[in-house]
Amino acid sequence: MDDLVRTHHDGPVDGAAAAALADRGLRLTRVPNDDRPGFGSWLDAVARGFLDGERSDLHRAAAFERLGQRRLIGVFDDSAPEPTVPVGTFASWVSELTVPGGTSIPSCAISSVTVAPTHHRRGIARAMMEGELRAADALGVPVAVLTVSESTLYGRYGFASAAAAVSLRIETRRAGWTGPAAPGRVDFISRERWRELAPQVHERGRTRRAGEIEMPGGHWDRLARTRPDAEDPGKVRAVQYAGLDGDVTGVAVYSVEENHDDFTKSIAHVHLLLAGDDDAYAGLWRFFLQLDLIGEVRASELSLDEPLLWMIADQRAAVITVRDHQYVRVLDVPAALTARRYGAAGVFALDVADPLGIGGGRWVLRVDADGAGAVSPWEGDAPEGAVRVQLGTAELSALYLGGVSAAALATAGRLRASDVVALARTFAWHESPRLSFWY
Numbered sequence: 001m002d003d004l005v006r007t008h009h010d011g012p013v014d015g016a017a018a019a020a021l022a023d024r025g026l027r028l029t030r031v032p033n034d035d036r037p038g039f040g041s042w043l044d045a046v047a048r049g050f051l052d053g054e055r056s057d058l059h060r061a062a063a064f065e066r067l068g069q070r071r072l073i074g075v076f077d078d079s080a081p082e083p084t085v086p087v088g089t090f091a092s093w094v095s096e097l098t099v100p101g102g103t104s105i106p107s108c109a110i111s112s113v114t115v116a117p118t119h120h121r122r123g124i125a126r127a128m129m130e131g132e133l134r135a136a137d138a139l140g141v142p143v144a145v146l147t148v149s150e151s152t153l154y155g156r157y158g159f160a161s162a163a164a165a166v167s168l169r170i171e172t173r174r175a176g177w178t179g180p181a182a183p184g185r186v187d188f189i190s191r192e193r194w195r196e197l198a199p200q201v202h203e204r205g206r207t208r209r210a211g212e213i214e215m216p217g218g219h220w221d222r223l224a225r226t227r228p229d230a231e232d233p234g235k236v237r238a239v240q241y242a243g244l245d246g247d248v249t250g251v252a253v254y255s256v257e258e259n260h261d262d263f264t265k266s267i268a269h270v271h272l273l274l275a276g277d278d279d280a281y282a283g284l285w286r287f288f289l290q291l292d293l294i295g296e297v298r299a300s301e302l303s304l305d306e307p308l309l310w311m312i313a314d315q316r317a318a319v320i321t322v323r324d325h326q327y328v329r330v331l332d333v334p335a336a337l338t339a340r341r342y343g344a345a346g347v348f349a350l351d352v353a354d355p356l357g358i359g360g361g362r363w364v365l366r367v368d369a370d371g372a373g374a375v376s377p378w379e380g381d382a383p384e385g386a387v388r389v390q391l392g393t394a395e396l397s398a399l400y401l402g403g404v405s406a407a408a409l410a411t412a413g414r415l416r417a418s419d420v421v422a423l424a425r426t427f428a429w430h431e432s433p434r435l436s437f438w439y
């Protein structure tokens with residue numbers, strides 16, 4: 001894994017993408033992580049793309065420390081009045097993605113995709129995305145992942161939302177806690193202490209839920225507001241849950257929005273709650289639902305099967321919003337399908353159409369009674385008794401973490417299968433996938 005992280009970070013840009021952009025007078029290049037002025041210009045372009053204000057020296061310095069491990073790409077227009085500020089930006093890094101069964105595979109995590117509005121809709125984003133996906137595939141990274149600003153952007157490249165995110169707004173007085181009483185204790189801790197503890201607690205839980213990737217290092221300081229450029233750091237409160245043996249198995253950060261007309265209707269925003277075991281989960285959620293003066297608790301990036309909804313007396317106390325969240329794009333079908341476990345045995349002849357010609361083809365997936373899968377090329381006739389499946393890379397990617405039923409995709413006209421029920425049973429998983437943050 002370490003080697004892949006390094007080779008991916010240091011690898012050259014894709015020649016075909018560079019040539020396509022050069023034909024339009026544009027230069028595609030890597031932005032070295034140690035080039036402070038170059039990094040500052042790249043960051044300015046990203047901030048502008050995401051509607052943020054100008055970056056200050058403080059912002060630049062903080063981001064420079066934080067993004068050191070990412071592979072940064074820029075597209076430059078040397079004829080522009082500010083030629084050092086890229087008109088296209090893209091960042092990626094190799095991160096472990098947890099797949100059904102509790103194992104993880106290397107994924108190419110993508111972020112900071114922007115194109116200046118002065119240069120948009122000329123194929124710059126497409127050239128960067130296609131080039132970087134080809135580069136990741138060439139190095140043997142089996143899947144790519146990203147979270148999106150708009151749902152309509154990435155299906156064309158073979159991505160699909162594979163783990164939805166649930167947001168909850170819970171009316172605390174109506175909800176009524178009916179969950180277990182955790183035996184341990186909840187205590188306030190400093191944000192700095194939270195910053196130290198949270199990565200360890202996250203590591204304990206990350207491989208228990210399909211869809212999670214490693215938390216990018218800089219996110220911890222952003223959540224704890226321990227970065228030098230953090231706005232209103234004092235607004236964030238940090239708590240921990242410790243079991244009877246004193247071991248800290250849960251942490252959370254939150255902030256409060258006061259209601260000046262009626263203090264008892266103030267709102268608590270839970271920014272992140274990490275629980276390494278069931279006691280920590282119950283202990284911390286109970287703490288939030290029973291906070292004094294709080295009429296509503298809001299939390300997001302939760303899972304579709306969030307146990308919290310079964311720990312309150314009145315489920316209609318919760319307003320639930322579901323959104324597409326963790327997008328996955330399978331690059332290497334055999335490597336990806338062999339890595340995960342499955343819900344039921346079966347033999348499937350998969351005909352996968354890849355819009356970018358990266359990972360498509362015909363494959364036989366054999367899943368044994370223990371849920372382990374083996375993939376071989378499908379040559380000639382389909383094996384006797386195999387379920388024949390025709391689908392695109394986006395549909396395979398949507399199924400990959402068990403976040404949607406193959407039956408739903410078949411009804412939606414997104415795939416065809418000679419036995420949809422068998423396909424749905426095999427690709428199903430007993431827990432909804434989740435990704436607890438944005439990147």
Ligand SMILES: CC(C)(COP(=O)(O)OP(=O)(O)OC[C@H]1O[C@@H](n2cnc3c(N)ncnc32)[C@H](O)[C@@H]1OP(=O)(O)O)[C@@H](O)C(=O)NCCC(=O)NCCS
Nearest residue numbers: 049113114115120121122123124125126147148149152156
């Ligand atoms: C989204 C963004 C990167 C697109 O860049 P771009 O260079 O204009 O995109 P391209 O010209 O390469 O277009 C590629 C394809 O996406 C489509 N597309 C571009 N922007 C789109 C949008 N906002 N909604 C739907 N489709 C869009 C194009 O029509 C084109 O389709 P096609 O190639 O299948 O015909 C750019 O508009 C941007 O920076 N937006 C603000 C920041 C942002 O939201 N970034 C995405 C973060 S996840």
